[in-house]
Amino acid sequence: MSIATRDVRWAAGGAMIVDGVTIEAAAGSTLGLLGPNGSGKSSLLRLIGRLRRADAGIVTLGGADIAALPHAAIARRLALVEQQATTEIPLTVLEIVRLGRTPHRGPLSPWTGADDAAVESALRHVGMEEKRDRLWHTLSGGERQRTHIARALAQTPSELLLDEPTNHLDIRHQLEILSLVSRLPATCIVALHDLNLAALFCDTIAILCDGRVVCAGPPDQVLTAETIRDVYGVNAHVERSPHHGKLQVHFLIG
Numbered sequence: 001m002s003i004a005t006r007d008v009r010w011a012a013g014g015a016m017i018v019d020g021v022t023i024e025a026a027a028g029s030t031l032g033l034l035g036p037n038g039s040g041k042s043s044l045l046r047l048i049g050r051l052r053r054a055d056a057g058i059v060t061l062g063g064a065d066i067a068a069l070p071h072a073a074i075a076r077r078l079a080l081v082e083q084q085a086t087t088e089i090p091l092t093v094l095e096i097v098r099l100g101r102t103p104h105r106g107p108l109s110p111w112t113g114a115d116d117a118a119v120e121s122a123l124r125h126v127g128m129e130e131k132r133d134r135l136w137h138t139l140s141g142g143e144r145q146r147t148h149i150a151r152a153l154a155q156t157p158s159e160l161l162l163d164e165p166t167n168h169l170d171i172r173h174q175l176e177i178l179s180l181v182s183r184l185p186a187t188c189i190v191a192l193h194d195l196n197l198a199a200l201f202c203d204t205i206a207i208l209c210d211g212r213v214v215c216a217g218p219p220d221q222v223l224t225a226e227t228i229r230d231v232y233g234v235n236a237h238v239e240r241s242p243h244h245g246k247l248q249v250h251f252l253i254g
């Protein structure tokens, strides 16, 4: 497994936020992390990204315990795009995306053609090539989100963690970004709220509730009307779309 957690626990403010989570994502696959607000998705991503240390349990990257890996080694292989990343420094889009190359460069090593190629490819993939000289604070919410995703792509990670990467994006950019993520050679874990986008782009899905995994597996097994009702308290009809062959969730209101 490229990314795995075993019985990971993390408590904060006197409460168990991540409560014995065991998940795994095969190399190159996309795992969707679903669950209601406050179910622990961001906290789990931060534990996997080593921004927080688990109180118990193990996170492994490529089979190696992340707690034993040097931070520099983690930074070279794993990228995390957080939900509300921001900066007060007056940086341009290009400067931010170039920061993605930092883990691959020594303090004195010159900027290389490979660095340029990674940055250009990242800008192109998120459609921000023409806005490369724009200052961060002049960007729209969606442009900021795409810039942060580009920074992570420029890092050329083998493991990519994304916390609600589409929440500011219009539908075309939502589809483009998730399509890109699902086609990357990297192993991706993506926290999402949109069940239909998860059905379209994820190989597997894990649903969190109160810090615990309540259901995990391929979308066909996880996205059932029963689970959606139990987890979200919402009635739904789930069917296979005749148009793209993936599951489609229809919410039943009233």
Ligand SMILES: Nc1ncnc2c1ncn2[C@@H]1O[C@H](COP(=O)(O)OP(=O)(O)OP(=O)(O)O)[C@@H](O)[C@H]1O
Pocket: 012, 013, 017, 035, 036, 037, 038, 039, 040, 041, 042, 043, 044
């Ligand atoms: N440092 C902290 N101290 C106390 N409580 C915390 C801390 N970090 C997170 N929490 C709580 O843990 C719970 C899970 O938060 P988390 O952000 O991981 O959920 P989430 O599933 O990502 O939510 P959302 O879908 O709303 O983004 C929330 O109730 C949150 O208030």
